[in-house]
Amino acid sequence: MPAPATPAATGVLLPRDLPADRILPFARRAEELGFDSVWVVEDLGFRGGIAQAAAVLASTERIRVGIGLLPAGARNVAFAALEVASLAQLFPGRIDVGVGHGMPGWMRSVGQWPRSPLTFLHEYVHALRALLRGERPEVRGRYVRLDGVGLEKCALPDVVPDILAGVRGPRSLGVSGEVADGTILAEPVTPEYARAALGHIAATRDHRLVAYNIGSVDRDPAVALAAARPGLEWIGEPDWHAHIAPLPFAEELARLRAGCASREEFARRMPDAWVARLAVAGTPEQARARLDALRAAGVTDAVLAPVGPDPVGALGHLAAVL
Numbered sequence: 671m672p673a674p675a676t677p678a679a680t681g682v683l684l685p686r687d688l689p690a691d692r693i694l695p696f697a698r699r700a701e702e703l704g705f706d707s708v709w710v711v712e713d714l715g716f717r718g719g720i721a722q723a724a725a726v727l728a729s730t731e732r733i734r735v736g737i738g739l740l741p742a743g744a745r746n747v748a749f750a751a752l753e754v755a756s757l758a759q760l761f762p763g764r765i766d767v768g769v770g771h772g773m774p775g776w777m778r779s780v781g782q783w784p785r786s787p788l789t790f791l792h793e794y795v796h797a798l799r800a801l802l803r804g805e806r807p808e809v810r811g812r813y814v815r816l817d818g819v820g821l822e823k824c825a826l827p828d829v830v831p832d833i834l835a836g837v838r839g840p841r842s843l844g845v846s847g848e849v850a851d852g853t854i855l856a857e858p859v860t861p862e863y864a865r866a867a868l869g870h871i872a873a874t875r876d877h878r879l880v881a882y883n884i885g886s887v888d889r890d891p892a893v894a895l896a897a898a899r900p901g902l903e904w905i906g907e908p909d910w911h912a913h914i915a916p917l918p919f920a921e922e923l924a925r926l927r928a929g930c931a932s933r934e935e936f937a938r939r940m941p942d943a944w945v946a947r948l949a950v951a952g953t954p955e956q957a958r959a960r961l962d963a964l965r966a967a968g969v970t971d972a973v974l975a976p977v978g979p980d981p982v983g984a985l986g987h988l989a990a991v992l
Contacts (some may be wrong), residue, residue, distance in 0.1 A: 678965045680992060681707030681736065682985060683975040684726070686716040696982050697726040701733040703989040707766070709736040709882075711972050714776040720753045727761040734764050736973075738854050739836035739878070741772025742794040743782030748819045751801035758802070758827030768854045768880070769795055770836035784813055788845055794831055795849045802830050834880060838912045840870040847871035852878025855913075857975065858905060858948040859883055860944060861967035862916035868968045878970045883973025884949040887987045891952045895942050897977045898951040903933035904941065905948060919944060950974055954990035961991060 680702050680953045684693065700708045708726060712719030719737040726735050740750065750836075755766045761912055771791060777783040784790040793811035800807045806820035835846035836854035846853040855863065859881035871877060884901035888894040904910060906927030923944065930936040946952060950960045950972070961972050974991075976984035 678969075679706035679734075680961065680972045681709055681734070681971060682885070682988065683707055683709050683738075683973050684711065684722070685976070685981050686711040686713050688981060690981055693722065694725065694729045695984070697730050697733070699734075699982055699985050701730045702984055704992050705733065705783055705985075705989070707734040707736055707971065707973070709738045709880075712740055714773070714780070720757070723757060723765065724760075727757065727764060734766060735761075736766040736880070736971075739768030739770040739834075741777060741782070742791055743772055743777050743784065744771055744780075747794050747797045747814055748801065748816060751798055751821060752825070754798070754831060755767075755802055755821055755825055755827050755834075758829060759825070762827065762829040764768045765831045766834060766852075766880075767831055768834045768836040769798065769850075770854070772954070773841070778793050786812065788841055789813065791821060791835065791837070791842070791929075792845050792849055795845075799830075799833050799849070799851075802827065802833070816817055832878060834878060843867055843870035844872065847873040847877060850877075851886075852880060852970070854880040855882065857882040857884060857966065858902065858913055859969065860913075860917060860947055861963045863913050864964060864967040864969050866916045879968050880971040880973060881964055881969045882973045882975060883964075884951065884977060885957070885984075885991075886949060886951040886977050887954055887957045887990050889953060891956060892942075894951045894953070895945045895949075895955075898945055898949040899937045899940065900934075901977050902945065902948055903937045903977065903978045906936065913929075917947070919947075950991070957991045 671905050682705050697708050710722040723735045723737050754767050790813040793814040797814050804826050806818050809816040809860045832851035834852040834854050835850040837846050884898045886894040886898040906923050950957050
């Protein structure tokens with residue numbers, strides 16, 4: 671496994687449904703508490719990733735901002751390069767950008783799901799990185815076409831941001847290892863899944879591994895585990911298979927999922943031991959140990975999603991792991 675491109679970092683995920691008047695206080699509080707990064711989400715029907723990132727960067731001074739992630743089909747690559755380069759120029763060294771296929775249902779609903787998502791992502795990430803480096807690539811791909819297009823010298827960033835691929839599945843992970851600066855893994859990321867993913871990524875140069883996880887920290891471990899459960903309701907559905915397959919209890923989890931009438935019932939019936947494996951949850955000492963295990967498995971950036979009715983307030987509890 672290549673050496674990590676950056677020292678181990680701990681960030682937080684800005685909830686996609688956070689009220690608008692809480693977004694900037696969330697980011698400023700994360701910076702105040704000492705987190706390394708805050709990641710914004712672009713999900714169909716919620717808020718745009720570029721707009722959120724720009725606002726968060728402008729309202730903070732130090733913290734890195736990650737966009738996780740931009741669906742490739744939503745933006746022409748040349749115009750995406752304009753947006754990313756602008757952020758990188760205005761806030762040098764503080765922006766990371768994730769690009770992915772996008773959720774198939776969402777992308778089909780707007781007529782932007784390609785016949786070959788792997789080919790599209792390969793072409794897109796390769797072209798985006800080239801444009802940000804100041805190249806004028808001639809691209810005649812199946813999906814990406816560029817005819818001498820490039821950023822003008824005045825628009826090029828001094829610090830080229832990392833472009834990461836937000837993907838799952840062996841073939842998509844292989845594409846990320848070939849063309850991206852890193853990979854974003856959606857929750858839950860266990861050490862077992864991180865190691866399996868890195869095997870598929872098979873990068874031959876520095877490659878970041880960004881891992882999203884539910885984060886719940888309390889001096890009472892039972893309180894922390896109970897708070898984490900709602901965030902794990904989706905585990906075990908078909909598109910989560912890659913995440914749970916490496917786990918020793920994967921088959922038991924699948925059987926429990928099949929025997930539950932609702933996501934809520936499934937989350938309620940999961941054993942505490944599973945919750946503790948599928949989230950960064952417990953006492954500060956237990957949560958730090960979980961982060962250490964993730965880093966030992968190759969995770970370079972641990973991103974914690976706060977739980978509960980007050981995400982801004984939850985940041986104070988999560989900061990106990992720093």
